[in-house]
Amino acid sequence: MTQAVEANPYAPQVARLSRVIDETPTIKTFCFDLEQPLEFRAGQFVQLGVPGLGEAPFTPSSSPLDPAHLEVTVLKTGGVTDRLHRMAEGEVCTLRGPYGKGYPVEKLVGRDVVVVGGGVGLAPLRALIHVLLSMTDRLNKVVIKNGARESAELLFRRQYQEWASHDKVTFEMTIDNPEPGWDGHVGVVTTILDGLPGEVSVPNAYAFSCGPEVMLRFVTFTLLEKGFKPEQIYLSMNRRMSCGIGKCGRCNIGPYYLCKDGPDMCYAQIKDYPNVF
């Protein structure tokens, strides 16, 4: 990245796709081997785009501890993402960032950490999980809960076993629509939160959730019901963004710009402002 790019925050760098991973029928992971590592904190996002078409905000799903290998996991759901999904190894994308604050990892030392993902929402949380797994000696407990519509849409399924094999880490998943032969849990993700008060020490815990807005809403209400305080709940409030740097105006919740002050927001900060969910 040259000086000039740093001075012009709207200008993208270009990055060549080194690999595309088919994750689920609707989700792919785009991998970049970067000459200039893109240093980011878990939860910070990048603007990934298609040259000449436009960009969209995504939180990398790869480990912040390996900034030369950036991975962005994308659900096919609109103009930019449709085109991204048709791209192959060797093709060029635009990239800007990182932006936003990132997860408050430093707060988690000595704590119980609950991670609740839904669908492609597990993508940004994977960056957090990578960091958490690297610091389990300083954490009390990590409880990962993940939900998807159907088993084929369970993101990063190949890694669940490895995550759960770490000391202090538990993993649980559920799907809404079971197919014949599914012997796991069935139901929306909130149904596997019921046992949380026994699994973690609620007053000592922080919860992080990412998923569709309707899921975030019910996860929040469930956590509150289980005794979490709004200060203990962090939500990925990903909304439409354009500039990524707190100028263009569109991603606000109250006085906060999610691109600048989030995208993961403490529920206590936003709960009294309009149109949160």
Next chain:
Amino acid sequence: MSKTLFFSEAGLTRLLEAVKASEVYAAVRRERGPEYCHLQKVPEAEVALREPRPSASPKAFLQPARERVAVYTNEGFDAEASCPVCEDRALVGLRACDLAAIAYLDKVFREGDFKDPFYEARRENELLISVDCVGVHENCFCTAVGGRPFAESGFDLNITPLRAGYLVDVGTDKGQAVVDQVADAASEPTGEQLKEREEARQKSVDQVEGQAGGLRVTDRIQKLLLSKQDSNELSEMATRCVECSACTFICPTCHCFYLYDQVGGEENFERIRTWDSCIMGDYSRMAGPAGAKPTPRPSLRNRCANRLLHKYAFSPQQYGMLGCTGCGRCIEACYGEIDIREVLRELSGDTSG
């Protein structure tokens, strides 16, 4: 630094002619009323110093409605083509509300972790010459939002029209440099002239306060706004709004924009910035399948409330100042005849005005 000088009518003409900038934008007399124009493009126009503020704000000179902010290819970003290029410029005839708006935009674009290099380049080489409002527009309500119809800071030069001649306040070295070029035209003001200025200013304040009908945007109104998001007053506003976005485009502080990419030439792509408006339904629309909630503010009432809240409740938290300068331009621009003063007054439960 503030020094006051007297200029005769002819002296002031010489002073304005001494403003040598590659681009001069000025409030000029036009048939339909005063308007901000690129002065070199209408050389015959006279600078409007005694009229009310122009109906459009000077915001377009600071953040154009559409501009290219980056050029790139498949190989990378073209640093040279994406650099802001800006000649020295002067803005002449700004009203105090326009200066307040520039102070606000400065906070948005020149402060924080990321600065906007295009806005920055324009502001860096810019001379600001303001003028007292001796003419007050019927929609002006600057005193209700903490403003005054004259400026005491934020300018390089400020002009006060007198019955005969002008007082000129020098605010900066840049302003002094202009005055120095016509030093022989300047004289010390008399006590009478200074007294005339005080009286003229008070008269304008009284007029604005009179037509603002006692309205004051206070902490109380800000709290009420936050608590009354679903109130009937806002519903009423939304039923009259026709979603044209004129209020946001005419507003001197509204600065929302959208970035889009397009093919520029062969193997060359451009990133363009355009003005955008929070009143539009697809402003915050997200990607997603049909049936999914596509925008956090689906109803017009949500969007009208968000705009009001941003001006009067969120901006003080974000930038330490209101997002409204009381220029009243949105009032005459609105096709639905929404009068922001009435909305605020009704919200605060005060219908006396």
